[in-house]
Amino acid sequence: MDIEALHERGRERIGEFGATLDVRDAVVETAGAIFTRVYTEETQQGRSLTTVAAAALYVACKQEGAPVTSSAIADAADIEHSHLLRRSKWVQTEIGTPVDTFNPKPFVDEYANTLGLSDETRELARNVVTVATEEGVASGKSPSGFAAAAIYYAAKLRDETCTQDDVHEASGVSKITIRNRYQEQAEVVGDVTR
Missing domain, CATH: 1.10.472.10 (Cyclin-like)
Structure with missing residues (x-):
């Protein structure tokens, strides 16, 4: 051929x-x-x-x-x-173009859309990703799992109804991964709504 x-x-x-x-x-x-x-x-x-x-x-x-x-x-x-x-x-x-494989923000947008979350929650999740990445907790993590946890975290902070089950269904990321990444993010990010 x-x-x-x-x-x-x-x-x-x-x-x-x-x-x-x-x-x-x-x-x-x-x-x-x-x-x-x-x-x-x-x-x-x-x-x-x-x-x-x-x-x-x-x-x-x-x-x-x-x-x-x-x-x-x-x-x-x-x-x-x-x-x-x-x-x-x-x-x-x-x-000749190395690609940054860690970019959770497109996943944040997709999951927020799928879950019907507010623009404020989406933006907060994007901020959680940025801060947690700058604090070094993203190293070696899956972008989809990191984004799923940030969505869950942001929804909790904004009191939007969104459970780990909901995020799991929307993202396909395991509930254990969501919970682990969420805990890591919460330790370094804190309450970013203040």
Whole structure:
């Protein structure tokens, strides 16, 4: 198969993953461009088209601030999570653009929308993320879990009805993770409504 046909197939796979995950068209287009750039005659040998396509989508999601987890992409592509992460690092090296993988704010926005929370609670959750990150408690944490905890914390501070169960349902983050991240955030952030 010639490289143009492989590029077309890779972009189709990215489109399928994007549709499954309800990713914006702009992110899918960015992923397609990344895939075309990194999947060449020289680099295709020994690299699964599906894994590289999924990795390109993951990198594009990070670049565009789309709230999609690596595990969701791995599930959509039916590949091992560890293979996706390894290939994503390779993609970032190939395009020469390291991507900050810790950005919980798009997740905060998505979860706040899903839960129907007020703009004030959303903004407070974003502030919790900022302060907790500056205080160093975000290191090594999942952005989706960190955002879910911040949403729960902000809702509690603003007396909006939002339980750990509600946040778990909206985010898919375990209640244990929400509770642990919430406790870590509360220790360093305090009551930021004052």
